[in-house]
Amino acid sequence: MLCPPPSGHLLFIILHRMNIIETLNAAGQQELAQHLESLTGDARANLERDILSQDWQELKALHAEKSAANLSDNVSADLTPMPWKLATDDLRYDFWKETGEILLGQGKVAAFLVAGGQGSRLGFDGPKGMFDIGLPSHKSLFQLQAERLRNLGARVGHAIPWCIMTSPLNHEATVNFFSENNFFGLNREDIRFFQQGTICALTADGKAVRDGEDHLALVPDGNGGCFRALAQSGTLAWLVERGVQYVFLYSVDNALCRICDPAFIGALAEKGTILSASKVVHKAGPNEKVGIFAFQNKKPGVVEYSDLPENFRDMTNADGSLTFDGGNIAIHLFKISGLRKLQTSKLPWHTARKTVCGIEKCFKFEQFLFDAFPQLGSMLPFGVVREEEFSPVKNAEGNDSPKTARIMIGKLHREWLRKAHVKIDEKKLYEISPTISYAGEGLKQSVFDRELGRNILEFDED
Template sequence: MNIREKLKELGQEQLLKFEKDLTKEELSILEKQLETIDFSYLDELNKKAEPDIREVSPIKAMTRKEIEERKLEFKKVGLDALRKGDVGLLLVAGGMGTRLGSDHPKGVYNIGKTKDVFIFQRLFENALEVVKECGRMMPFFIMTSEKNDEETKAFLEEKNYFGYDKNYIRFFVQEMAPCVDFNGKVLLEEKGRVASSPNGNGGMFKSLLKNKEAYKLLQSSGVKWLNIFAVDNVLQKVGDPVFVGATIKGQYQVGAKVIRKANPYEKVGVICKRGGSPSVIEYVDLTEDMATAVDEQGERLYNFGVIFNYLYDIDLLYKIKDEKLPLHIVTKKVSFVNDEGELVKPQEPNAHKFEYLNVDLVEFASSVLPFEVIREEEFAPIKNKEGVDSVESAQKLLELNGYIL
């Protein structure tokens, strides 16, 4: 079946509506894109989500008090693992700095005041602190997206990876999913290009394995643990030997850095149990009773939020790589070409995007360690230009921790 027959069968012929306006080269590029698009995402639009009726119960976090008491013990175990080359890093960096007012990859955003300080720079410097302590480079995998891959690579090459040995760095591109309007029609972002977006952070390990160079390094390095973290938290410790050691010592399959919630309703996911298995419940699904529930000491039972800094047993990731994760459908504003061939930038959400989420991977683990970190020392997310979780708030936290910007 050729691509035209396939589009007709799917009711998506509009994707070739402007083919007469395209050059031969542009049409060839569009046809290649159409051949690689996974249209099975569209099947999910007609499926009714089943409510999750499993019983939810709290999981006890390892608090700062216990961590401080056992810090030397955990650190020794963690450093041993790092020195043996057991730990790799995976940075999720497929996003753009759109909400920061930038058309560039989020990681290249400059948060300096008196000098250049880039988001990527802070993360590489944090990794190099561990390298200095353990005396060994960690394999460093960076997940980009189609939209920012080339610019990310060029930027980091120009900056010489901020001192990190590039022989230990591999890039791989996150898979994409089509953007669909509310009538189930796939959109065009240009006359010769389908509108698509990254398919979420839940498919990152599968995407890594599809990249030959990344997979080769993963295999040859003998990594046993993968520390997965997001690009937008400029304070987080990565490859943290105490965190690594606590996870290994307790024989957990997954470690998750968590912070005490600022209030019962803070917009962070919470590690808990669903039906007896580890899970992450999103803040929107946390009921009033759960948000405010306390134990005998008056401590909130669902008081620790995840910050997207996880340590995964690599064997678990291999085991679950082909498992079918829940597909989340979100509504967003997506620019598109209308029937007249004009580019429209909507003011309101107009389309569905499809995402697999990392939090759903946690459900496949037999055991998870919620590992408390101090908010003011490890949580400075940059999601907005101003206000909460902004460039400004992150700058203040960095300065409080002694960084000169």
């Protein structure tokens, strides 16, 4: 007796699964294809979902390219430092600030937070943005940033859209944290959460790494994937629909980030054809692990610390200062036209050899945000003071730790009070809530007397 032909729905499933198997076989992933065929039910559906999220021909090409090449990225001998100066030394600084405030007040600026990281290096089991660095208020990094945006939005008279890029590891926890805290006083409709992309890790011989029976070992595709994620999630279209023209991009772990700095925005707005700007600080020394701004083959960009040859790293000027001293602090500003251009651009993939799911020397691929700059042409370096704007929280102890961030905030806020001629205890450090001052404005003795113990808190350095 002949079996009846499969129904339309069943036929679709059969053809769909045949297509997946053919795709894997064509990409040299026969082992994964055979494993998939052995699964049924939810396990098969889970693995199929992961498989369909990947470009297998691209992965095949990446493995072939990176296997044949030296894994360290080549830095051209034609490398020259990018000139820059402190923005506050420019006579146009106040004009830039006014221009930026006008643009913010017109709703033409959005903030873009890269927040896909976990706090594991800090001994914290959760999204890094939820981490409490130990200030007297015990506010998380997310709350400090939200309150800065809230204050600035109130000052300019317009809510500032906030795009928050998470990762599959921390998306749900991040969204729940904001919801549980009533979005820190911001309107929910002004915040857009979306996830960065992932890419499958490969073994040394190019086979897909599995995470258990029914999942691939998918790793974040790097901060350079933010442009693709911004477009594919519909967030770029959301910004365009709102009339946004400038996007301020920063990382979650900078406790001193001056989010949507009006002067920074105004400076780029003045440059008609330039599509991006980046904040720059003097490197603390040749061995500080930050990238440097430079021209490579006459194109502007960033050279990562690990890629900078030692002779360039240690090079000094006649006065003893570092030749390549323009440190990248991961604070950037893009015109929306630049972001639209980047959504279709192909950034290069960088490679690291890591242990993944217990398998040694696997290929992990990622894209770096700063590889976008050569594609955009000219860029604007905007020099800032480290002590005012850069305090990364990366390590549990020592440099770039919660303690160093607390001390830098305390000293900066004490200096704000000094400049406002407020009588303070010089032996103390101070935490000033972003709800009452964004960057030192609005402070005076009567405010200090009223807010001390509430929105202004004293603490000791130790």
